[in-house]
Amino acid sequence: MNDKSELLQQLTIDRSETSTTRSIKVWHLLLFGALCAGLAYVAGSRPQVPAAGTEPVATREEIAPAARAEPAPNPTPAPTVVPEDNTIxxxxxxxxxxRMATVSAEIIGLIASVTVEEGMTVTQGQILAELDSSLAQVDLDLARARVSVLEATRDGIAANLEEARRTYRRVSTNEFSSDADKTGALSTRQNLSASLKAARANIRVATLEVQRQQERLADHTIRAPFGGVVTVKNAQPGEIVAPTSAGGGFTRTGICTIVDMxxxxxxxxxxxxxxxxxxxxxxxxxxxxxxxxxxxxxxxxxxxxxxxxxxxxxxxxxxxxxxxxxxxxxxxxxxxxxxx
Structure with missing residues (x-):
């Protein structure tokens, strides 16, 4: 029995001893913390010595007063050069x-030749192109032949009129001539005189026709209206040119474009x-x-x-x-x- 009591006492936890031990540990921790804080304070208050080969670094407390005491001066701006601007x-x-023109023909026709290229300098009246003028030349020859025929007719009438005048003078002065002879000679002279006037008028008309055919023939030669430089060549030989668009892709309305520089x-x-x-x-x-x-x-x-x-x-x-x-x-x- 005594042995069991002793064993139970040994197994019982001593509450007083545990509390005392815990208090001692707490005090040890507090003392150790105070010691560490003191060492940190001493280390922080000691001036730092820079290592060899390095420059001392100023603390924030050292920089701030200097910056407040002596502000950095502003840099002097470069002088501004104001140009004398005369532009408003x-x-x-x-x-x-x-003066710029797209030169074309006054008539419709087949282009026979083009004598200019882009970049060429031309003078006023210079030939730029020529159209097929075979039919126009034939018409001109016919008009000239008609004039020749009319001139021959005029000359014949003029000769007959001169003869009628001589006859009338002879009949008028001959006392043996009858009134019928005199009247006939006078009538012949007057008729021939009228025929001569008509022949001359026909010649004038035929001459005008010749001039028109000449101008028509000249229209087949396209010339520069003024001096300048050819900037665009619009047509080639073999194409058809017309004063206005005649429809289709094979009809040109211009030979070239000239610019007076x-x-x-x-x-x-x-x-x-x-x-x-x-x-x-x-x-x-x-x-x-x-x-x-x-x-x-x-x-x-x-x-x-x-x-x-x-x-x-x-x-x-x-x-x-x-x-x-x-x-x-x-x-x-x-x-x-x-x-x-």
């Missing part, structure tokens, strides 16, 4: 030719809100899109007195004061209207 308005347009000018559309800044004779500087660094002197020729309702613009004609082969029709150009 800018616009864009195209090079146009005042001395009539080139600039056409621009100016917004109607700014048209008041433009006036005739105003100086203009033009720059071709193909040569943007080349300044072309120009001046305003005229302001077209009508506005485009759809675009709200007014067209302005500008004359080019410097002729140059680099300036070509339909080139894009930018212009600047100057103040003076």
């Amino acid at each position: 308005l800018s616009s864009s347009g195209y090079i146009t030719a005042r 001395q009539s080139l000018e600039i056409e621009v559309d100016v917004n109607e809100a700014f048209i008041g800044r433009v006036f005739a004779g105003q100086a203009v500087e033009a720059r071709l899109d193909a040569y943007p660094d080349w300044v072309i002197p120009a001046s305003v020729i005229a302001i077209i007195p009508t506005a485009d309702r759809a675009k709200a613009t007014v067209q302005v004609r500008i004359g080019i004061e410097a002729e140059d082969p680099r300036i070509l029709p339909d080139m894009g150009v930018k212009v600047q209207f100057l103040k003076s």
